[in-house]
Amino acid sequence: MKPEIATTTTTTTTRETDNLNNNTEENMGGLTPRVSKKARTEHHEQDGIPIPDFHDSDHIQLTSHPDAFGVDPVPISWGHPDPRVRGPVICTVTHSSQRNAIGAHQGSYCIYTGLAVAANKLDPNYVPDLSLTSPVFPIGPHPAWSDPKKIGSIDPFGHIVTQCYGDWLEKGWDIRPTIAVTKAHIDLPECREGVASGRLIPDGKILLPSGQSVVAKAAIEPVWYLPEIARRFQTTETHLRHSIFRMTNGMYPELITRPDIKIFLPPIGGLTIYIWGDPATIPDEDIELTCRVHDECNGSDVFGSDICTCRPYLTHAIEECIKTAQRGGCGIVIYYRKEGRSLGEVTKYLVYNTRKRQEGGDSADRYFRCTEQVAGVQDTRFQALMPDPLHFLGVTKIHNFISMSDMKYNAIVSTGIQIVNRVEIPPEMVPEDAMVEITAKVFHGYNAGKAYQGIDEEELKKTKGREYGYDKNTTASDEDGKDQA
Numbered sequence: 001m002k003p004e005i006a007t008t009t010t011t012t013t014t015r016e017t018d019n020l021n022n023n024t025e026e027n028m029g030g031l032t033p034r035v036s037k038k039a040r041t042e043h044h045e046q047d048g049i050p051i052p053d054f055h056d057s058d059h060i061q062l063t064s065h066p067d068a069f070g071v072d073p074v075p076i077s078w079g080h081p082d083p084r085v086r087g088p089v090i091c092t093v094t095h096s097s098q099r100n101a102i103g104a105h106q107g108s109y110c111i112y113t114g115l116a117v118a119a120n121k122l123d124p125n126y127v128p129d130l131s132l133t134s135p136v137f138p139i140g141p142h143p144a145w146s147d148p149k150k151i152g153s154i155d156p157f158g159h160i161v162t163q164c165y166g167d168w169l170e171k172g173w174d175i176r177p178t179i180a181v182t183k184a185h186i187d188l189p190e191c192r193e194g195v196a197s198g199r200l201i202p203d204g205k206i207l208l209p210s211g212q213s214v215v216a217k218a219a220i221e222p223v224w225y226l227p228e229i230a231r232r233f234q235t236t237e238t239h240l241r242h243s244i245f246r247m248t249n250g251m252y253p254e255l256i257t258r259p260d261i262k263i264f265l266p267p268i269g270g271l272t273i274y275i276w277g278d279p280a281t282i283p284d285e286d287i288e289l290t291c292r293v294h295d296e297c298n299g300s301d302v303f304g305s306d307i308c309t310c311r312p313y314l315t316h317a318i319e320e321c322i323k324t325a326q327r328g329g330c331g332i333v334i335y336y337r338k339e340g341r342s343l344g345e346v347t348k349y350l351v352y353n354t355r356k357r358q359e360g361g362d363s364a365d366r367y368f369r370c371t372e373q374v375a376g377v378q379d380t381r382f383q384a385l386m387p388d389p390l391h392f393l394g395v396t397k398i399h400n401f402i403s404m405s406d407m408k409y410n411a412i413v414s415t416g417i418q419i420v421n422r423v424e425i426p427p428e429m430v431p432e433d434a435m436v437e438i439t440a441k442v443f444h445g446y447n448a449g450k451a452y453q454g455i456d457e458e459e460l461k462k463t464k465g466r467e468y469g470y471d472k473n474t475t476a477s478d479e480d481g482k483d484q485a
């Protein structure tokens with residue numbers, strides 16, 4: 001199934017603009033909301049594509065005024081299988097009167113584009129040259145792309161903007177990809193060690209004798225369809241909008257003032273998909289598929305901190321993905337930027353200190369309570385949106401799922417993806433100090449496999465982590481927690 005490219009189906013509805021002139025020229029402390037007259041008067045030529053309005057970016061628009069932007073938003077019909085009917089996501093600064101999404105591109109990095117403009121290094125009106133950027137291997141389309149219950153937090157056409165909306169781009173529209181698809185060779189010490197010890201056998205194609213492996217990968221920025229996000233969180237769209245508005249100190253007034261704008265590009269981290277093997281086999285249920293969905297833990301993933309099992313789980317998954325690909329299947333690791341259970345690294349370190357300092361030291365029975373004590377909540381990863389990239393790839397069956405999290409397992413299975421086997425982490429890969437984490441998680445219902453069954457209250461209380469002796473005049477170099485003389 002390929003997306004049908006419609007030629008005349010896109011139509012633009014003119015919103016009632018009678019009240020738009022009332023305060024457009026009203027001066028508000030030098031900030032004047034302005035509406036392009038062009039956008040209101042000219043719509044489309046014969047090809048059905050609206051004429052882009054080019055906003056003068058020197059002109060500040062206050063988004064707290066309901067009529068200040070997006071007076072003529074390009075219609076979006078989320079979930080439509082034809083990208084031309086679905087409509088492009090317009091969230092660039094260029095076409096403010098026709099913008100149909102709240103937020104900005106590039107996630108949290110959008111602030112850096114502001115800095116670049118402030119430093120006179122970036123022309124705010126620059127339109128990117130996308131001519132050589134298209135995906136290096138195809139993804140989709142898949143049936144799930146037209147089901148909002150399966151894809152509501154990413155734009156399934158986000159990697160094929162130039163293909164779907166090429167004639168829009170030619171007309172001067174600034175439409176940005178939210179997904180980029182490329183290839184790489186990756187090199188992990190664990191894989192090198194795996195080759196040296198005979199745990200991994202190089203085949204010269206997927207795994208090279210050096211220990212490098214060959215991957216296809218895709219970077220994805222979130223694009224939220226707010227009605228579906230609300231449904232996944234079992235709340236109303238209004239309550240969702242109000243809650244985000246409130247907890248961001250009003251960063252996005254349009255969440256309140258523009259209930260008709262349903263798309264939101266949130267300023268959060270995105271995700272990366274790594275694929276070993278031929279991505280074309282992913283939708284084939286008869287071909288073995290191994291998968292891990294990993295939430296970022298920079299301290300362990302990159303720097304090898306031994307307080308948790310994150311990097312061991314990740315590298316174990318990568319080895320299993322390589323082996324699956326070598327058997328003719330496919331391996332997928334989805335890497336989510338959800339640092340510190342999406343509470344961030346500062347909160348995470350505060351929790352570490354609380355864990356180590358508390359009465360009785362770091363202990364598995366108080367593992368979750370410490371996070372709650374510091375953050376007010378144990379976990380804000382909420383796996384409800386997590387399966388979307390799997391549906392983007394056309395996954396319907398996972399043969400080997402490498403995770404101990406029931407939350408992840410249940411989230412995936414509840415969207416209709418079948419999981420056959422759950423693969424446990426080999427106990428020898430768990431660092432000693434991470435026993436607190438794994439014991440606490442297993443006691444609270446995580447599934448770590450046979451090696452960690454039967455953890456009772458006594459075991460939970462018994463499992464202690466390393467002591468640093470923070471409050472005994474120690475210094476940062478006192479890494480083994482020994483008292484200093």
Ligand SMILES: [Zn+2]
Pocket residue numbers: 297300308309310311
């Ligand atoms: Zn970790």
